[in-house]
Amino acid sequence: MTSPDRANDTPLPSSLAEIADDFRSASNDLKLALLLEFSDELPALPERYAGHLDQLERVDECQSPLFLTVEVDEGASLEQRDVHLFFDAPPEAPTTRGFAGILHEGLDGLSAAEVLAVPDDAPMRFGLAEAVSPLRLRGMVAMLSRIKRQVRAKTVA
């Protein structure tokens, strides 16, 4: 685990940093509105996964069930292998969907090296704790750690 005083030294990838800036500069009401946009815009599963939740990993730490999986393109090095993310959560769980939407928007298409370098405390850098409560944020921390674990597992030679 990264110690708290060192954690802020590790920058977010620019795509995620932009989203974090938008959230941090917003009022609590606007944060929720933004999160709802991410929830609404979370892409549906592609056909190869739809109806095959058994092929996805279940993230139990979320208040409502969330399923995710990761695909990593072939390539010579971690820098050249792009990561693709797939999520599934029901419409009755918009907060969980919103967290997934942020991670999708911020991480999908990055290289495996960039995803693995995302600091574990990234979900705490959106200023969301006050708006949604720290307890609820643990779901996003769990999603990120599962994503990184899958990327690691899928890139070992």
Next chain:
Amino acid sequence: MSTDDVKISAYAHPERLVTTQWLAEQIEAGHVGGPDGIALLESDEDVLLYATGHIPGALKIDWHVDLNDPVSRDYVDGAGFARVMGERGIRRDTTVVIYGDKSNWWAAYALWVFSLFGHDDVRLLDGGRAKWIAEGREVTRDVPTPTSVDYPVAERDDAPIRAFKDDVLAHLGKPLVDVRSPGEFSGELLHMPDYPQEGAMRGGHIPGAKSVPWARAAQEDGSFKSREDLEAIYLTEQGLEPTDDVVAYCRIGERSSHTWFVLTHLLGFESVRNYDGSWTEWGNAVRVPIER
């Protein structure tokens, strides 16, 4: 009278519950919202669910953000509660109707907290959010903008309906209702299925507690079972009496608020306290007795 009305009129305190039909009529008649109208509040587990669409005229109340103290593990104080109510245009004598997701867990929780502050007229929408939507009734994303009013700073009176750990230790030997899932009661699970982030160091239950999972009081559509069916569970099967001194608990006090509501308002028990510290306190506390 509709079958729903007949069901509700049989409860000990029928004035604590309203039907979706009644609410729809009140909305239609323009009685919801406004300075003299009924205040309609949605209280959900998911903090964004309200924003995806809610009953017209409803305002959001969130148990994390609005009703919990941000630092100490406690509820807001009288001034905090007055702010929560006042900014929603609610006066001390306003009729408040609360509804929510998950068979009204979080709505019952909010109602219980309102009761700590002695807000007199607070009711649940039977069946909550799910029943309203299942009936194809209108939902909207329009958020009302109430005019703030002064709500008096009421002293929170915990003693009659809230139990703390020491109260429970003194209560051992008297009726306790554990409303968690069977796996949590037996100690096999340290958390509710799907909610591992709210775990405990030890598994099991408070000695002598009866296991009555909260959901047994709810029907498929999220509404409460009839008085007769509830009596069959809590009186006949569990041997509780309305004159008993009862403490209900779960994991953080939200599911047991649902059971507190059932025992107090639907069955007319005179003395039911909700132990909101529940298993996340008891299962982590040092040297308290645990039964498995």
